[in-house]
Amino acid sequence: xxxxxxxxxxxxxxxxxxxxxxxxxxxxxxxxxxxxxxxxxxxxxxxxxxxxxxxxxxxxxxxxxxxxxxxxxxxxxxxxxxxxxxxxxxxxxxxxxxxxxxxxxxxxxxxxxxxxxxxxxxxxxxxxxxxxxxxxxxxxxxxxxxxxxxxxxxxxxxxxxxxxxxxxxxxxxxxxxxxxxxxxxxxxxxxxxxx
Amino acid sequence: xxxxxxxxxxxxxxxxxxxxxxxxxxxxxxxxxxxxxxxxxxxxxxxxxxxxxxxxxxxxxxxxxxxxxxxxxxxxxxxxxxxxxxxxxxxxxxxxxxxxxxxxxxxxxxxxxxxxxxxxxxxxxxx
Numbered sequence: 001x002x003x004x005x006x007x008x009x010x011x012x013x014x015x016x017x018x019x020x021x022x023x024x025x026x027x028x029x030x031x032x033x034x035x036x037x038x039x040x041x042x043x044x045x046x047x048x049x050x051x052x053x054x055x056x057x058x059x060x061x062x063x064x065x066x067x068x069x070x071x072x073x074x075x076x077x078x079x080x081x082x083x084x085x086x087x088x089x090x091x092x093x094x095x096x097x098x099x100x101x102x103x104x105x106x107x108x109x110x111x112x113x114x115x116x117x118x119x120x121x122x123x124x125x126x127x128x129x130x131x132x133x134x135x136x137x138x139x140x141x142x143x144x145x146x147x148x149x150x151x152x153x154x155x156x157x158x159x160x161x162x163x164x165x166x167x168x169x170x171x172x173x174x175x176x177x178x179x180x181x182x183x184x185x186x187x188x189x190x191x192x193x194x195x
Numbered sequence: 196x197x198x199x200x201x202x203x204x205x206x207x208x209x210x211x212x213x214x215x216x217x218x219x220x221x222x223x224x225x226x227x228x229x230x231x232x233x234x235x236x237x238x239x240x241x242x243x244x245x246x247x248x249x250x251x252x253x254x255x256x257x258x259x260x261x262x263x264x265x266x267x268x269x270x271x272x273x274x275x276x277x278x279x280x281x282x283x284x285x286x287x288x289x290x291x292x293x294x295x296x297x298x299x300x301x302x303x304x305x306x307x308x309x310x311x312x313x314x315x316x317x318x319x320x321x322x
Contacts, residue, residue: 045206045228048206048226049205049206052226053205066295067295067296067297067298070295070296070298071298073260074260074298077226077260077262078262078263081226081228081262081264084228145305146305146308146309149266149267149270149305149309150270150309152267152270152271162263162264162266162267163262163263165263166263170298
């Protein structure tokens with residue numbers, strides 16, 4: 001059976017659908033993949049608060065510099081709030097308003113992976129932004145950030161257009177992303193940030 | 196002008212906006228889902244205050260976390276005080292950061308670059 005990314009945090013529904021005998025295999029696979037938590041569900045302010053708190057607790061026990069732990073939390077803040085902004089209006093049927101969040105570690109690298117559905121009409125704009133920002137060096141990223149901040153435009157969804165730039169500046173690692181066609185309305189957007 | 200005082204929540208900061216004292220403080224975590232809705236009343240108070248300010252004005256930031264949509268509102272608050280500063284009135288903006296939080300220090304320095312008024316960046320130890 002293929003590994004399912006289940007809501008380990010507080011849902012047992014999907015576990016009840018898979019043979020109990022596969023649970024150990026899934027547990028060992030998550031351990032070998034370095035996954036420390038996985039969340040699948042709809043994001044709300046309350047959920048984000050809980051996830052951030054949970055991440056803080058997980059990170060507090062990790063042997064990592066405080067600066068790195070702070071970056072992880074900042075990246076999670078931007079990822080999760082971006083998902084809320086962009087999935088709020090998605091259809092609730094078939095889980096189009098859900099997201100998948102994973103936190104994993106590989107030696108001293110923390111990997112934040114987030115996936116959510118994105119409307120077809122918004123995909124190209126996001127792709128262009130990712131490609132454009134990924135080619136900037138640190139001082140260009142900084143200047144772009146300052147330019148957008150100074151313009152002070154807030155989108156109708158409440159975002160300032162600075163989240164991706166913040167992630168790139170703070171992690172100083174390239175972002176990895178992928179789009180998967182789902183249907184005529186949606187693609188699935190997956191983003192990995194290595195810290 | 197009315198005073199605004201909000202207790203902190205898990206996603207919004209503590210707010211003490213006291214126009215009668217010329218004292219304005221934002222502290223804690225700023226992660227509001229809709230930053231526009233949260234910060235609009237504060238910007239309105241600051242706008243009204245800037246038309247009739249006290250002799251001394253202080254805008255204080257003491258933040259642990261913030262989302263980027265909050266930063267644009269921080270800059271707007273700072274810019275509303277620029278008029279007072281340009282008119283020679285005593286106006287101070289203080290950006291406190293935890294001594295181990297380089298990101299917060301850099302955020303304060305970004306505001307220094309974008310603002311025409313002096314902003315004091317102060318290292319401290321948050322509880």
